[in-house]
Amino acid sequence: MATLYAKLGVSQDATSEEIKRAYRKAAMKWHPDRNAGQEEVARAAFQEIKDAYAILSDDSQRKVYDAVYAQEMRQYEALERRQREVEAARARKAKAEAEAKYTQMVGVAMRYADEGHSRDVLFGVLLGRDCDADVAQRIADSVWALQQSRYAAQAGESADSADADRADPVAKAASSREPVAEDAPSQPQPAATKHDKPAQEPRSAGLFDSLWQGFFGIRS
Known part of the structure; x- marks a missing residue:
């Protein structure tokens, strides 16, 4: 929103002399006689410059304008802030x-x-x-x-x-085999003589007996 100060190209705390010099400079720039081919645009800008200077060059009118402008700006900023909040909430929801x-x-x-x-x-x-x-x-x-x-x-x-x-089938087989309990340590036996009779082993269907009987036909 352009202010009267902005139309003249001065700050809001400009002195009366600064406002007068800015008005003369802007008036010369936008005078219709200096803008051939753009007379309508120049005429509208020149009128805005004249209206701004008429208010800002009068101390009482300038004070009223500053007060009204300050109030309007507060309302405008509050409205802008509410709109930004609404838009931000809508964006978060989306x-x-x-x-x-x-x-x-x-x-x-x-x-x-x-x-x-x-x-x-x-x-x-x-x-x-x-x-x-x-x-x-x-x-x-x-x-x-x-x-x-x-x-x-x-x-x-x-x-x-x-x-x-x-790659390692033996290791796989070994890992899957159940652990075998260790045999108890054997006691030393006396040496056998030719007069000693071999001790009779109890008959069983063990692997050694089966092989012995199969090869030699000997049965105990």
Whole structure:
């Protein structure tokens, strides 16, 4: 909002002499006789300059103008402040709604991607949920790329596990075998003589007995 001071090109605390000099300079600049071809524009500007000088050159009128202007400026600034607050609140609300909508659409795309659907299906589903085309495209591309990277990572882990098993099958078998309890330390036995009869072992279906009987036909 241009003030009378701004129309003359002086500050609000300008002296009477400064206002007079500014008026003469502006009047010469915008006099219709000095603006051939732009007489209408110059005439309107020249009239505004004359009206501004008429008020500011009179001390009583200048005081009234300053008081009214100050009051109007306070009201104007208060109105501007309220409007900015309303606009800021409206912007925050719109942003929150957009973020909630975006989060919802990402969740929908993730669910369909987990079910094995393609990128085009994700895009179509989002469009069907009234999602903006550009936003739907970005979400579909991002979710699809994420899902593919997850599949690739899982396939890599499975391949590494299979390679490890093939590289060391003995270690795998050993790791899966149950631990065997250690035998108690054996007592030293006296040396056998030719008169001693071998001690009879109890008959059993042990592996050693089966091999002995199979090869030599000897039964105890």
